[in-house]
Each structure stands twice: as structure tokens, then as C-alpha cells.
Amino acid sequence: MTMPVRRIRPRTGRRSFDLRSTALFFVLLALLLCVLGFAVRTLAGTAERRPAWVAVLCLAGLAAVPAWGRRRRRLFGARTARRAAAALEEGVHTALEEWEAPAAGAPSVDAPHIADAAGPSAGYDRAYDYDDLDADEFERAVAALCERDGCTGVEVVGGAGDLGADVLAVAPDGRRVVIQCKRYGDGHRVGSQDLQRFGGTCYTVHEADVAVLVTTSDFTAPAAEYAEQCGIVCVGRPALRAWHDGTGPAPWTLVDAAGGC
Template identity: 45%
Template sequence: MTTAGRRPHSGRTYAFSLRRLSLCFGLIALVLLAAGTALKAGVRAADDHPVAAVALGLLALAAAVLVRRRRVRVTRTAALGPSAPGDVLTPDAIVPAAPVEELLEVEEPLEVEEPLEVEEPLEEVGFEAMSAEEFEQAVADLCRRDGCRAAEVVGGAGDLGADVLAVTQDGQRLVIQCKRYDAAHKVGSQDLQRFGGTCFAVHDAHIAAVVTTSEFTEPALEYAAQCGILCLDGQALATWASTGSAPWTE
């Protein structure tokens, strides 16, 4: 496998050459001689034809000014970004930056999400009559009502046991699994074990809870007590919805 890195130094060295040094000095001398000859010729021409010399000087000065202006224009164009073909940069086209005070002004105050206001008691809605999705949304609404921040429904395929994720008022991460079962279908220990294997290790829960419209089996409650998982059956859910007291604070 080829890896990128620095190219190894070839180790080649260059020996001192008197011939090359002499050649360089000879070229320098020729350039200086040619420049001196041209300067003398220019002085003589100026003495013989002063008007022509002044005209050539003015042309040279004008050429220098044009070159200078073009450099300034290219620099400004590069600083302001590309423009359309044929556009000419003028002072009026340069828009001054807005003052810092204007940039920091906020036209409207930022809206802060308020806890959900429930118009009617949630225990009267009938959790058993809801679909699984509606039940998960109702649990998320209860969390927001009791002051949770960013409560959202995340249940679905690949949710790894988490149906509702929220953050409590004191900053703890709340992970809830919702089980909308009928009265004859209890939540068993296998359900709790699957949730217990992901709520802390995968979802980093500070508080893990299972909420159901039914009941829990005794083995399920024993496993939840060992793992520190909060269990809310149908009766506890109705109490939560009616009293408005968050069960994780009790």
C-alpha cells in the first residue's frame, strides 16, 4: 500500500564552479554597460531634441499612471467578488457595510416554547381508544405540560425502544416507551428487558419509563426495580393526567 509523505532528499550537491561565477559577473557587466550606453544616448538626444524628450517623458508618465489605475481596479474587483462580463466597477457600485448596531438589532423577540396548555383533562380523552401513534403523542403532550423541554415523538421502525424523548426542567434526559395495550394484555418482563437493554446504553437516559394503558406482570416490575426503570400502568397514567404532577419527580 502506498502512503503519502515527504519526498526523500536526493542527496545531490553542487560543487563550486569558478567558470560559472565568472560567466555571471560577465553578464552583469554587459547589462550595466548596455544600460550606461542607453542612458548616455538618452541624455544626448535630450540635448539635441528637448521637445521630443519631454514628450517621451510625458508618455512614459501617462503609461505608468494607466498601469497603476488598472492594478487598483483589479484589486478592488477581486475583493468584491466576480461580476458580470462587461460590468465596470464605479465608486457608486460599492455598497458600504451596515453599522454593527444595525446588524445586532432583532426585529422581533425570540419565541420561547411554553409548556403545553391542555384544554380538557387528558384522563377524559380515553387513552385506550387511541391508536398507538396518538397514544405516544398524548404522552409527549403530558411531558410538555409538566415543563419538559423538546419533548418529541420518535417511535417507529428502528426506534430501539424509545417512543418519546424529552428533557426535564432540571436538564435530565427522559426516555419513555409507550405500550397501548388492552386490559387483557399485560406488559411482561421480556418487554422490560428489551427496553432496559437500550434506554441507558443507547439513548443515554437519566430517567427511563414505560407507560401503558394496561398493567405490568410481577416479573416485569421486579426487573424494572432492579434496573431503575419507572413503570406507569393505566391507573398511574390516569393519575398523572389528572393531577398534573410529573411522576419522575415523586
Template identity: 55%
Template sequence: MTVPERRVRDRRARRRFDLRATTVTFGLAAIALVLTGWVVRMAYEVAQRRPVWVFVLVLGAVTAVLLRRRARSRTTTGAGAAPRTTDALAAATATALDELEEGRAAERVEYARGEEATAVLPVGHEELDPDEFEEAIADLCRRDGCARVEVVGGAGDLGADVLAVAPDGRRVVIQCKRYSEDNKVGSQDLQRFGGTCFTVHGADLAVLVTSTDFTAPAADYAERCGILCVNGERLRDWCAGGGPAPWELPGPGRDGTDPSGRASW
């Protein structure tokens, strides 16, 4: 009896082109490529900024390889050498991590010092624009214990640039005048500030701070109205900590009296 020969179908012939599977494959490959590139880039940047981290990672990888070999090692010589090498690498890794932590702590201290110096010590008032000058004065208020310090200078500020509450509870209203060296604060500036600092802003202590100085008529008006004037020289002393803050002085009151006998600090 003749058995008919069965035709073997070629499985490859039945395989069709699957557009969806191909798209997903290429998409996953693209994502993997992007992630790989991102990881390599991050590793390169970390290696530039933190070379110690690279050293630590290499030590960790070598330690892991040696531990794995130690687990598979059956010879006495290999079992004795691997622990010693592993212990040495572990000690080196711990030392590197300690040094890294000390370095990061030192960087944090230096950064904090730099931030404090930048915030409360305006280097050369002429290098600051008016907005930066106001921020510097606000930082001085925060440094010396004021609460609720707020920079409100700008259009429609009605003469107030910085608002704060002094440590003794008084409401402090400050106007800031960052002028060039040959430009002094005149009486018109004091008059505009004097018309709003008490009646509008409810100041217990009104202070006008300038990077330069005041004209004689301006100082006279400030004395009559009870406005405390801080010129550039006094401001530098305040910044450096060599002079007290305005609210620490027995300055003029709202009634125009001046227990200290002076209106300009």
C-alpha cells in the same frame, strides 16, 4: 355646376369581426362571473356561520346611505331626522361589534380549553391507537414543563417512543405500551427497553408507560434495572393532575437503587 354627390360610407360595414377582442371580452366576462359566484358563495357561508356579520354589514350599508342623503338634504326636517337615525344605527353597529368580539373571545377560550383537554387528557386509552397514545404522553410531558419533547416512536426507534428534557435537566426516555385491558406488559418488554434506554439513548430517567399494568416479573426487572413503571391507574392520575409527573418522584437511578423503595409508580 353640378357637384358630384359624395358617397357616405357605412361605418358599420367597415367594422370587422375581431376574434382577439371577442375572446378577451368573453374571458373577462367568465372571470367576472366566477369571481361573482365565489363572492356570493363566501357571503352565504359567512352568513351561515356568522349571522352577526350580516347584521353589521347591513347596518353599515344603511348608515352609508343615510349619511349620503344627509349630505344632500337641504330641508331642516330632513337634516334633523337623518343625524338621529344615523347616530342610532352607529350605536347599534357598535353594540353588535362589541357583542361579536365578546362572542369570538368566548369561543377562543372554549376552543383552548377543548384543545388542552384533548391534548393532555386521553379519554379512555382504549380509544387511542398506539400513535395517538404516544402523542398523548408527549403532550403530558409538555404540559408539565418538559423541554425538547419529541415523539420518535416507529420502525427502528430502538425502544424509545418519546424523548424529553425534564424541568430539572434530566434526559427522559419513555416507551409507550398501549395494550388492551387483558394484556399486561411482561418482562420481555422491559428487557428490550432496558437494553437500549441507557446505553443507546443515554437516559437519566427511563420510563415505561402503559395503558394497562405490569406482570410481577416485569416489575421486578424494572426495579433491578432502574426503570420507572407507570401503569394505567397511575397514568390516569397523571393526566388528571392528581398525581405527580414521573420525573418529580424519587424514582430508581441508573445504578438500580430506589430511594423511595419502589420501582413501580
């Protein structure tokens, strides 16, 4: 016996009819129409009683439309101007930073010639001018030259209470080198009093084997005479430049034995 097969209708995806929702929709629509009708009736009555007011309101509405448009354009223009100003300011700051930043690989302003007791040679640079250095930088630059030329135990000890010694080092042949640095201008030469003060401490206090006075200027005749008597090596501007460039001897090679006053 063959059983009848019940056909199943495919779902179409449509929502089923909801009487409650439909009734609510029409109720809300009726209320909206009533409110609109009441508003139109009120406006019509007002227009009949006060036509001037209606005209004024219409004119005000018409005038508000272009004013609102202009306000939007002004706001848009103000926003655009603010964004442009911000972009310009950012560009200026970026340009200034690029201008002030050192070029890649360029030496730092205060680093190329600076040396200290821990590692003077790290600050040695053949390109700088000693006239651009202050007194402390000059001492560290001289210490860097000592270490460059093979000295060991190089120390920058200049300062208050240094008793005439600014740089201490041990020469490659083992002799103790004591250096005083005088950062003077061209018009200020090292005098005999400077040499006498240094000569009174370099051997007796610092136990120097080689005593050196290095200056960016020159020496007076009495100072040079006193230095020769005491065995102090005088390194003036020309000799300093030659030592720096490698075309002249290091100061400790100019004496063969310890001197003294």
C-alpha cells in the same frame, strides 16, 4: 311703422300625414281580406262537398282544446314537482351537513389529544380516554403530558428503528427522559421481555437519566421486579390516569438519580 307679427303654431306632437304609408297600409289590408275571403270560400266549398270532413275537423279542434289545457296543467304540475323535489333534496343535504358538522367550540374528533414533536401540548385534552387512542396517538398524548408538566425538547420518535424509545424529553431539572409507550388492553399486561428489551437500550443507547415505561394496562410481577432492579419507572393505568388528571406525580419525579441495569 308697425311690422305685422307672424303667429307660430305650437307643435302638437302629432305625426304629419304620410300618403305613401297610408296607401301601403290599405294595400296590405286589402291583400289580407282577399286571403281571408279565399280561405273562407275554400272552406265553404269543402263543407258543401265533404261535410263529414268538416265535422271531423271541428270535433278534433274541440277535443284538442281541453287536451292542450290538460297538457299545460301536466307540464305545470311536473315543473312544480321537480322544483319541490329539488328543494327537498337541498334541504336534506343541508340537514346532513349540519348534522355531520361539529358544533361550534366542540373539539375535533382526531385533534384534541394529538401531539407531535413540534408542539405536543397543543393536543392536550383532559377529557379523552386513552382506550380510544391508537398506538401513535397514545405516544403523542404522553408527549403532551410531558410538555404540559414543564419538559422541554419534547420529541415523539417512536416507529421503525426507534430502539425502544417513543418519546424523548428534558425534565424541568435538566435530566434526559426516555419513555416507551405500550398501548395495551386490560387483558394484555406488559411482561418482563418488554422491560428487558427497553432496559437494554434506554441507558446505553439513548443515554437516559430517567427511563419510563407507560402503559394503558398493567405489569406482570416479573416485569415489575426487573424494572425495579434496573431503575425503570413503571406507569400503569392507575398511575397514568393520576398523571393525566394532575392528582399524581410526573414519572421523572419518582427517581432521584440515574439508574441502570
